[in-house]
Amino acid sequence: MEAKQKLEALLDELFKFKRLPRLSAAAHDVDKIIDLLSDAREQIAGAMDPHTASLTMTKLQNPVKTAFDRVNDDLKAASSAHKKVGRALDKNFPQKDLPTDNDDMGSHLPLINRAIAMHLLREGQFSVASTFIGEVQAKNLQAGDATFDEPMLEDEDGEDENDTDADGFLGDATSHEDECDLSSLHSQELQDRFAEMYRILQELKAQNLLPAIRWARENSVELEARGSNLEFELSKLQFVWLFKGPAVNGLPDDQNNGLSGALSYARNNFGRFQARHLREIQELANAMVYAPNLPASPYQHVFSIPTAFTDVAASFTREFCSLLGLSAESPLYLAVTAGALALPRLMKYMLATRSKGTEWTTEGELPFETPLPESLLFHSIFVCPVSKEQTTEENPPMVIPCGHMLARDTLSKLCKGNRFKCPYCPSEGLIRDARRVVL
Amino acid sequence: MADLEAAKINHDNHLLLDQPCLRTPYELLRKNFRSVHYPLEWESTSVKNLLKDTANGSLNGKTSPQDVVKNLDQMLAKMRGLKRKLTAAAEEEDRLYRHLDARGAHLRDLANLNTVDDVRYEAWSRTRLDRLLVDYMLRHGYDASAIALADERQMRDLVDIDTFVVMSKIRKSLEAGSVQEALAWCNENKKELRKMQSNLEFMLRCQQYIEMMRIGSTPKMLEAISHARKHITPFNDTYPDAVSNMAGLLAYRPNTTLEPYASLYSASRWQELAESFVEAHLRLLNLPPTPLLHVALSSGLSALKTPACHSTRSRQRIQAPSPSPDPQGEEDDGDHHHHHHHHCDHQPTNGTAPTTPTTPKPHHQHGTASLTTRVCPICSTELNALARNVRYAHHGKSRLLEHDLMLLPNGRVYGKARLDEYAAKSGLPAGRVKDLLTGEVFDAGEIRKVFVT
Numbered sequence: 001m002e003a004k005q006k007l008e009a010l011l012d013e014l015f016k017f018k019r020l021p022r023l024s025a026a027a028h029d030v031d032k033i034i035d036l037l038s039d040a041r042e043q044i045a046g047a048m049d050p051h052t053a054s055l056t057m058t059k060l061q062n063p064v065k066t067a068f069d070r071v072n073d074d075l076k077a078a079s080s081a082h083k084k085v086g087r088a089l090d091k092n093f094p095q096k097d098l099p100t101d102n103d104d105m106g107s108h109l110p111l112i113n114r115a116i117a118m119h120l121l122r123e124g125q126f127s128v129a130s131t132f133i134g135e136v137q138a139k140n141l142q143a144g145d146a147t148f149d150e151p152m153l154e155d156e157d158g159e160d161e162n163d164t165d166a167d168g169f170l171g172d173a174t175s176h177e178d179e180c181d182l183s184s185l186h187s188q189e190l191q192d193r194f195a196e197m198y199r200i201l202q203e204l205k206a207q208n209l210l211p212a213i214r215w216a217r218e219n220s221v222e223l224e225a226r227g228s229n230l231e232f233e234l235s236k237l238q239f240v241w242l243f244k245g246p247a248v249n250g251l252p253d254d255q256n257n258g259l260s261g262a263l264s265y266a267r268n269n270f271g272r273f274q275a276r277h278l279r280e281i282q283e284l285a286n287a288m289v290y291a292p293n294l295p296a297s298p299y300q301h302v303f304s305i306p307t308a309f310t311d312v313a314a315s316f317t318r319e320f321c322s323l324l325g326l327s328a329e330s331p332l333y334l335a336v337t338a339g340a341l342a343l344p345r346l347m348k349y350m351l352a353t354r355s356k357g358t359e360w361t362t363e364g365e366l367p368f369e370t371p372l373p374e375s376l377l378f379h380s381i382f383v384c385p386v387s388k389e390q391t392t393e394e395n396p397p398m399v400i401p402c403g404h405m406l407a408r409d410t411l412s413k414l415c416k417g418n419r420f421k422c423p424y425c426p427s428e429g430l431i432r433d434a435r436r437v438v439l
Numbered sequence: 440m441a442d443l444e445a446a447k448i449n450h451d452n453h454l455l456l457d458q459p460c461l462r463t464p465y466e467l468l469r470k471n472f473r474s475v476h477y478p479l480e481w482e483s484t485s486v487k488n489l490l491k492d493t494a495n496g497s498l499n500g501k502t503s504p505q506d507v508v509k510n511l512d513q514m515l516a517k518m519r520g521l522k523r524k525l526t527a528a529a530e531e532e533d534r535l536y537r538h539l540d541a542r543g544a545h546l547r548d549l550a551n552l553n554t555v556d557d558v559r560y561e562a563w564s565r566t567r568l569d570r571l572l573v574d575y576m577l578r579h580g581y582d583a584s585a586i587a588l589a590d591e592r593q594m595r596d597l598v599d600i601d602t603f604v605v606m607s608k609i610r611k612s613l614e615a616g617s618v619q620e621a622l623a624w625c626n627e628n629k630k631e632l633r634k635m636q637s638n639l640e641f642m643l644r645c646q647q648y649i650e651m652m653r654i655g656s657t658p659k660m661l662e663a664i665s666h667a668r669k670h671i672t673p674f675n676d677t678y679p680d681a682v683s684n685m686a687g688l689l690a691y692r693p694n695t696t697l698e699p700y701a702s703l704y705s706a707s708r709w710q711e712l713a714e715s716f717v718e719a720h721l722r723l724l725n726l727p728p729t730p731l732l733h734v735a736l737s738s739g740l741s742a743l744k745t746p747a748c749h750s751t752r753s754r755q756r757i758q759a760p761s762p763s764p765d766p767q768g769e770e771d772d773g774d775h776h777h778h779h780h781h782h783c784d785h786q787p788t789n790g791t792a793p794t795t796p797t798t799p800k801p802h803h804q805h806g807t808a809s810l811t812t813r814v815c816p817i818c819s820t821e822l823n824a825l826a827r828n829v830r831y832a833h834h835g836k837s838r839l840l841e842h843d844l845m846l847l848p849n850g851r852v853y854g855k856a857r858l859d860e861y862a863a864k865s866g867l868p869a870g871r872v873k874d875l876l877t878g879e880v881f882d883a884g885e886i887r888k889v890f891v892t
Contacts, residue, residue: 003449011546011550022532034522037518075479103737335735339735340456372832378743378816
C-alpha cells in the first residue's frame with residue numbers, strides 16, 4: 001500500500017476509536033454496585049432483625065455478582081479498544097528505531113539552549129523566551145560548574161567566532177560556557193532588537209508605514225550597500241497610500257492626506273531617491289495626472305496594492321535580520337525541517353552499515369546523499385565533474401582559460417609540466433592561467 | 440535545478456520523528472488501564488468474598504445484623520475507593536483519546552500535503568518544531584518553559600506535559616536525595632519493570648541501605664541489616680557483585696578512600712540514580728532515550744552544511760577583496776582590483792587597502808547575503824558553532840543556485856541575472872557591474888563566462 005494511503009487508513013481507524021467503549025462505563029457500573037450495597041444496608045439497618053438481614057443478603061448475591069461481571073466486561077471492552085489502537089499503529093505505523101546511539105548533540109546543550117532562546121526571541125515569543133532563559137540559568141546555577149563546564153570543542157581551531165556578528169553581542173557567546181551565552185541574550189540587546197522588529201511589524205500590519213520608514217532611513221547606508229531598495233519601496237507605498245485618500249486609508253481628511261498629502265510627501269521625501277529611482281518617481285508623478293480615472297490608466301498597476309503591505313513586511317523582516325547577521329527564517333526551523341527530510345537516508349545508511357559492522361569513515365563529509373528541496377539550498381555546490389569530489393577550502397574550484405570549472409586537485413593531476421588540456425574542450429592552458437574562484 | 444523528488448513528501452518516512460506523537464498516548468492508555476485493573480481485580484474479589492461470607496454468616500445466625508451492617512459499610516468504603524480510582528482513570532482515558540484525536544488531526548494535515556513546497560507545509564512543520572521544542576524542554580526539566588510554549592501555541596493536546604512533569608518531579612526528588620517518590624513509582628510499575636529487567640528498584644534499595652550506613656549509629660546499622668535481608672540479599676543471584684559490595688560496606692565508614700566503598704558513599708550516586716530512573720521511565724513508555732530535537736538537529740545540520748559554511752577563506756576574501764596570493768598561480772589578478780575601488784561609493788572603507796583581518800565591517804556579513812539569496816541557517820549565528828563539528832552534506836552532482844555564471848576579475852562568481860539586477864539597483868551606468876559582496880565595480884568587458892559541466 002502506498003505510504004500516504006497507509007497513513008490515511010491509520011487516521012481513519014483512529015477516528016473510529018472515538019466511539020469504542022471506555023472506562024467510564026465501568027465507573028458507571030461500579031455505581032450500580034454501590035447503589036445495591038447501600039440499599040441493602042438501609043434495609044438491614046432499618047429493620048435490624050436477623051431475618052431481614054439474611055433475606056436481604058441472600059437476595060443481594062446474584063445482582064452484585066452480575067454487576068461485578070458487567071464491570072469486568074466493561075474493563076475488557078476498554079482494554080480491547082486500547083489493543084485495537086495498538087494493532088492499528090503496529091500495522092500502519094510500525095515503530096522504527098531512531099538513530100539515538102551516538103547523541104552528538106547531547107554534549108552541546110549550551111549551544112542548543114542558546115539556539116532555542118534566539119529562536120523564541122526572533123519568533124516574538126518574548127515571555128516564553130524569558131521563562132526559558134530564566135530556567136536554564138537557574139539550573140546552571142544549581143548544578144554549579146559541574147554540568148556545563150565542559151570546554152567547547154568548537155574553539156579548538158582558535159577561530160574567531162564573531163564572523164557573522166559585527167556588533168559583538170551574540171558572538172562572544174560561543175567561546176564561553178552556557179551561562180555567559182544566555183546572560184548575553186538576557187542583557188536585553190538582542191531582545192530589544194527583536195522587540196523593535198515586532199513593534200514595527202505590528203505597525204505595518206496596521207498599515208502604518210512610518211516606523212518602518214524611520215528605521216530604513218536610519219539604516220539606509222547598510223541597506224543600500226546590500227542592494228536593498230527597502231527605504232524607497234516603503235516611501236513609495238506611503239505615497240500611494242496617501243494618494244488613495246481617507247476613504248481607503250482611514251487617515252484624517254485634511255491637507256496631509258489624499259492627492260495634496262501625497263504630493264507634499266513626495267516633495268519632502270523623494271529628493272533623496274532621485275539619483276537611483278528617477279524613473280519610478282516620474283511614473284508616480286505621471287500617474288497623478290490620471291488621478292480622476294486611474295483604473296483605466298496605464299498607471300493602474302502602480303496603485304493596485306493588494307499584497308503590498310505583506311510584501312514590504314516580508315522584505316522588512318529579511319533586511320532587519322540580515323543587518324543583525326541573522327537569516328530571515330529561523331535557522332532552527334530550517335534545520336529541523338531539513339533534519340526530518342534527511343532522516344530516512346541517515347537511518348537507511350545506519351541500518352546498512354550496522355549489519356555490515358562498518359563504521360563511518362569519511363572524515364568531514366557525510367558518506368551518503370541527503371537531497372533537499374530547493375527551498376533548503378543556500379550555497380551553490382560545485383562537484384568536480386572529473387573527480388566527482390565536492391570542492392572545499394583545501395580543494396577549491398578553479399576556472400581554466402576556456403571557462404570550464406574543475407577542482408584544484410583534478411587540475412594538478414591533469415597537469416603535464418605546467419600545461420594541461422581541458423577535459424571538456426580541445427583547448428589547452430597553462431597552470432598559471434587557472435583562477436581560483438569563489439562561488 | 441529543481442529537485443522535485445526531494446520536495447516530495449513521503450508519508451512513510453516523513454513521520455519518523457513523529458512516531459512518539461501517536462505512540463505515547465497509546466502507551467499511556469495501557470499504563471492507565473493497568474493502574475486501575477489490578478486494584479479492581481483485587482478489591483472486587485475481596486468485596487465478593489466478604490459479601491458471600493456475610494450472607495452465609497447471617498443465614499446460619501453467626502453474624503448479627505449489626506455486624507452485617509458493619510461489613511456492608513466496609514464493602515461500600517472499598518467500592519467508593521474503587522469508584523474514585525475508576526473515575527480518575529476514565530478521565531485520564533478521555534484525555535488520552537482526545538490527545539490521540541488531536542494528533543490524528545495534526546497528522547491528517549500532513550497527509551493532505553504532497554510536497555514541502557506547499558505553503559501549508561511550513562505551518563505544519565512549525566508546529567512540529569514547537570512539539571520538538573516542548574519535548575526538549577520537558578526532558579531537560581524546563582517545565583515552566585514547556586508549559587508556556589505549549590499554551591502560547593495552543594497545542595497542549597499535541598505534547599505530553601503531564602507525563603514529563605511527573606517524571607521531572609521524581610527525578611528532582613532523587614537529585615535532592617530522596618528515594619520515596621521513585622520507589623512509589625517502581626511499585627506502580629512493578630510488573631513492567633520486571634519484564635524489562637530493570638534494576639532500578641534494587642539500586643534504590645541499595646541507596647537506602649547506604650544512607651543508613653552513613654548515619655552509622657548502632658540502631659541504624661541494625662535497621663540497615665534487616666533492610667538488606669528484606670530487599671538486597673534476595674537478589675544475590677541476579678546482582679552478586681552489588682550484593683557483596685553492600686555487605687562489605689558494613690566495614691567502612693563514609694570517609695573511606697577505599698574503592699568501591701568510597702564511590703558507594705559518594706553523593707554523585709544520586710545523579711546516577713536520577714539518570715537510571717529517567718532511562719527506565721522513558722523505556723517503559725517506549726520513548727526514545729534522547730530528545731527528538733537532538734536527532735532532528737544532528738541530521739538537519741549535516742544535510743544543510745556545506746564546506747563554505749565554516750570557511751575561513753571566503754570570509755577573508757570578503758574583508759580583503761585583494762586575494763591573498765595563491766600558491767597555484769594567480770599572479771595576474773592582483774592588478775584587477777585596485778583600479779576599481781574608487782567606484783565603490785557606498786563603502787568608502789571597504790577594500791581600498793589590503794586590509795588586515797581585524798578590519799571591522801565586511802561589506803556584507805555573509806557569504807551569500809544579498810539580493811535574492813537568503814542567509815544560510817548554518818552560517819547564521821544561532822547554529823554556526825553547533826554545526827562546527829558535524830559532517831557536511833555529500834553531493835554527487837553540482838547544485839548551483841544561479842545560472843549563466845560570470846567570473847569577475849576578483850575571482851568571485853555570480854549569476855548574470857543577479858549582477859544585472861544589482862547594477863541597476865545601484866544606479867550604475869550601462870556596461871558596469873558591481874560585486875555583490877565586496878562592492879567593487881568592474882567593466883562588463885572584464886567579466887568572463889564560466890561553464891559548469
